[in-house]
Amino acid sequence: MNRIHTRLVLGLTLAVLVGCAPKETPPLAMPTPSHPPATPAETNTVTKTDAEWRKLLTPEQYHVLREAGTERAHGKAYEEFKAQGAGTYVCGGCGAELFSSAHKFDSHCGWPSFYDPANAKNVRTREDRSFGGVRVEVLCAKCNGHLGHVFKGEGFATPTDQRYCINGVALKFVPKSAAPRTP
Numbered sequence: 001m002n003r004i005h006t007r008l009v010l011g012l013t014l015a016v017l018v019g020c021a022p023k024e025t026p027p028l029a030m031p032t033p034s035h036p037p038a039t040p041a042e043t044n045t046v047t048k049t050d051a052e053w054r055k056l057l058t059p060e061q062y063h064v065l066r067e068a069g070t071e072r073a074h075g076k077a078y079e080e081f082k083a084q085g086a087g088t089y090v091c092g093g094c095g096a097e098l099f100s101s102a103h104k105f106d107s108h109c110g111w112p113s114f115y116d117p118a119n120a121k122n123v124r125t126r127e128d129r130s131f132g133g134v135r136v137e138v139l140c141a142k143c144n145g146h147l148g149h150v151f152k153g154e155g156f157a158t159p160t161d162q163r164y165c166i167n168g169v170a171l172k173f174v175p176k177s178a179a180p181r182t183p
């Protein structure tokens with residue numbers, strides 16, 4: 001009887017130990033956050049109605065920025081991009097500083113390419129599972145406008161080996177000479 005009882009106690013102790021293993025921190029001990037963590041939506045400072053966006057943007061800009069469309073490869077915006085010199089690329093929807101000519105490179109893909117954002121806090125990313133694949137979508141953090149996608153590890157000889165493949169119509173170029181010294 002004693003031996004059986006000991007085995008039972010040992011077995012129960014093991015079961016309790018194993019059962020407790022994933023629950024090292026009881027849920028009750030978790031600190032309750034005073035405010036919920038910031039979500040991307042909360043960083044949006046530019047919110048407009050659909051009608052306002054349609055008024056503000058050209059049909060092509062609206063399609064890219066508000067409907068996550070993609071401009072034609074090697075289009076007019078890309079030709080203009082290649083010819084542009086030093087300057088800043090701001091959001092075509094809200095004017096937030098997004099990319100710099102210092103980070104642009106020729107990836108031969110047919111769309112403006114940058115290896116880094118100029119102002120990381122204005123650029124956010126999220127997983128995009130459209131068209132049967134997994135890509136990383138790039139958006140303006142201020143107005144949530146779709147900009148393009150970012151690809152990593154393609155072997156481009158850039159400091160980051162990242163390619164921000166951005167629609168030219170989603171950007172507005174501000175030449176360095178024309179940029180105001182104070183906003």
Ligand SMILES: [Zn+2]
Nearest residue numbers: 091094140143
């Ligand atoms: Zn924007």
